[in-house]
Amino acid sequence: MRRARFRRTRRAGAVTLVSALTLTALAACGTSSSSDDDDNGNGNSANADPAVPLDPKTKVTITIDCMPPAAKKAELKEWNEDVEEFNKTYPNVTVQGRSTPGQCLEPPRFTAMLKAKSQPDVFYTYFTDLAQVLDNDGAQDITAYVNDKSVPLLKDIDPDVLGSLQQDGKLYGLPTSNYRMGLLINRSLFEKAGLDPDAPPATWEDVRTAAKKIAGLGGGVSGFGEYSAANTGGWHFTAQMYSLGGDVVDASGKKAAFNDAIGKQVAENLHAMRWEDDSMGKTQLLKWGDLQKQIATDKLGMFLAAPDDIAYMVQQLGAKYENFGMGPIPGGKNTLSGGNNYMIKKGISSDKIKAAIAWLDFKNLSVGKGQFDWERTKADGLPVGVPQPNFWLNDSKTKDDAARTRYATMPVQNFKAFMDNPVQGKAEPPKAQEIYKVLDNVMSGILTNKNADVDKLLSTAETQVNQVLANQ
């Protein structure tokens, strides 16, 4: 589901989005960008003006991916209900969903889709895909279309989140969900090992101690788990660097920055946990999905994860909500952040764009409706109370949080440690995929080779990453 959220990224500047949007919206008629080949900005009628929301009478069909598949009965039911509800306001808009049985987005498939320009009108991406989508000229600049009329709660959306969907002041997508990485724990294993599940380890030393105790339970249980394959190893190595205030690429974006004391600390800590304490399990070369399977079957005490993994594990792997808790990332200096969103295919008609925005606003960006209709979510037996997505500010946040607590289907206090100690989010490095590929080797070296030479692993990786960064 989120395997690829660590893809290439762009460091979003701290743009104050709302004002930029308003300005652009005002100037839209005159500044319609030259690369846009549709007719926005040319007409004078209300229909052609991008700033005016969709006329409810408009007849148009939009295609959209990542509709829940038949196997996810409850979610599909909600989707259909939402389409019906949406059609009460916009009776002539046909929302044509496409579903995917597995992950909505897998990198090779996504790449192929962009190359072939076969994406639907509205397509699902991760925040980190923006650069790739723009390289392939795949997304519509929707700056002029998005304003407080078409998306009434625009001002309450976290500008950092919107910022990840912007480039050069232009907006290319609307968020669905966001995440910040924390420490996911298995509460029953914590209790069995005599640890307090309400106080997840806050430092890496605590993690090590706790992991050792949990692994001591025996029967193939490991205390702490990490990835080391399919580029997810490098992704988590990056997360650990961030958690200690380190970085993977320096500020210039041209030099590797992980071959330092912090990098060494991360590597040595993992090596000690794997080989001295034997608290990380024998099976390595894991990738996204593997640790989830382990913790869902009570074989793993903790690992770094985003909160939405919990819903995934309960729905797909048959785990129980009560069994999980979450704390902030150990170390707590910075944490990897990201999310997913929908973009709109470049070159479709302005009515389609407006219809798409109207649908996304209704489904994903309205407090109390669509994905934020927690009352219905609870009635359908789906999880309420997972702390994310949460990109609201101000009034919207207050309202949404209250509804979440009111309809919670799981003990919300299990996430108290995570909620009460927010850690500053930090985006992924440039050329993330290539760097992660290199760092995978550091991870797999530490975790599969008892005699791994940490200094050598790090310095080799440094040379390799420098080459990657030089080749841009």
Add this chain to the structure above:
Amino acid sequence: MSTRTLISPAALARPRGRLLYWLCFALVVVLFTLAFLGPLYWMVSGGLKTTQEAVQTPPTWVPGSVHPENYRRAWEVMDLARLLLNTLYYAFGALAFQLVLDVAAAYSLSKLRPALGKAILGMMLVTLMIPATVLVVPQYLTVLDVPIVERNLLNSPWAIWLPSVTNAFNIFLLKRFFDSIPKELLDAASMDGAGSLRVLWSVVLPISRPILGVVSIFAVVGVWKDFLWPMLVLPDPTGQTLAVGIYSLATSVPENVLIAALTIASLPTLLLFLVFQRNIMSGLTAGGLKG
């Protein structure tokens, strides 16, 4: 077995020889059974375990409790019925294209001998020398935008069918077989006024049944087992083949359900094989020797 092999019949006839023979035989049979059926047993039984038991250390040889519903769950969650149908559709489509186009080409090259025929055959055979995986990238880019006709074949069965025709090995096998058909036979037919198509249909094809069988098996098995190419050109999950579909869903189901899915995915070809084993094995040996 009437043929004489390494060990002389005389040595086997001696009591000591016979004992040794049976000992070796028993040992090999047991060893092979374990080596080749053991993993399959582990697969079938793993699919019957609970999620917990499937990932238990140490593992169990016999499931503690039997859960056939894993198989149903795998069937539903992974939508195996659709994946199977897709694969059959691609495989038999590819078979049809290969039988029609490759047989026609081989017949033409062998018996009709067009101008430049040798050069064309040579160019076809050169492709055998080019590793398939090297060509994956340019082939993929071609499928994205087929020149001249300017079509994008991504997610379309044509992306499997048309490239499958470029099977120089099959053309070569067919041509060699056609070459061995005595020309008197064809000459007699064309003297009777039969056109080329008629000669192909009523003289060549009936004689060529064995080689057609071999080529068909290669064609179907080729599509059935291919992984990288269908993964790239059929990215839409609803149109994927069984091999790719299972891979892309592997991380999103519990281990026991995944193992159950593997068992289900293995069944069709295994059954086919057990039923037609004689034909398949003799066909493959014949084809292999000819190659």
Add this chain to the structure above:
Amino acid sequence: MSAPTLTQDPAAKERRPRRTRTGAVRPPAGGFGKALRRNVTAHGFLIGAVLCFAFFSWYPIVREFLLAFQKTEDGKVSWTGWDNFVTVWNDPAFGQAWRNTLWFTVLALVLGFAVPFLTALVINEFRHGQGYLRLLVYLPVMLPPTASVLLFKYLYDPGFGMFNEVLDVFGIPAQQWLQDPDTAMLSVVVASTWMNMGGATLIYLAALQSVPGELYEAAELDGAGLLRKVWHVTIPQTRLVLALMLLMQIIATMQVFIEPFLLTGGAGPEGSTTTVVYLIYQYAFNFNNYGAAAALGLILLVLLAAFSAVYTRLNRATEE
């Protein structure tokens, strides 16, 4: 014994009959019109396959060469000379991928080439149960490769896998299999051999049955033991098939993809299962760098072609 050699003999044999045929059946008096008609029919039969080759084989081959010297940026294609090759050469994974691929090839020859041959030798000696044994060996070939590979991943698991459990029965300590940089590649090859040895075994079996029994008898008269009989009779007698299979095995091995891709996520412990083909895949489909992918592919292509040429020549030399 590669494709060109194979084509030569039938073509050579036919050259003569063809001349007589054109002479006898179609008298030269038939003239230009008839020849034209014959050619039109012949090309009509040929055209479908030729078009497929043109679009999906010949054109991509040409394109592979072009791509290697091109760069695509923002949808614009430009020539870059040898830049892609420099990029590939400088990639730290380049050397490792080649070392791994060679190591894989060596292992695959030891296991993937020798094991089926020995298996065939043994099966061929039995007067009973040959059918059953052949069936067993060929069974895995019929499984979808994804199923076999994922099954092996499950069997290899150091915690709940079957293999460590089997070792335990014999009192051998648990192994890390795919998890250890030293044994990862070997484990991949074992899985690959299990999956693919059936075809080769059957071919060897067929070849063994064609070895004339008198030769063994003659060797026995000379007092040859078992090993000497294998060395002096069996191997020379099946040399053609062995040579062909060796070449096919090497070419197939150099292109291995699915086994490491699914078993170790491609790269493997400390990158120990990164193969050249996996690197090509990474360039093209993860990094969007088709130029580098094509350049690396071209290097692989040239090497394999050189290898095949040398091999064919050596083979011909030994035949004479």
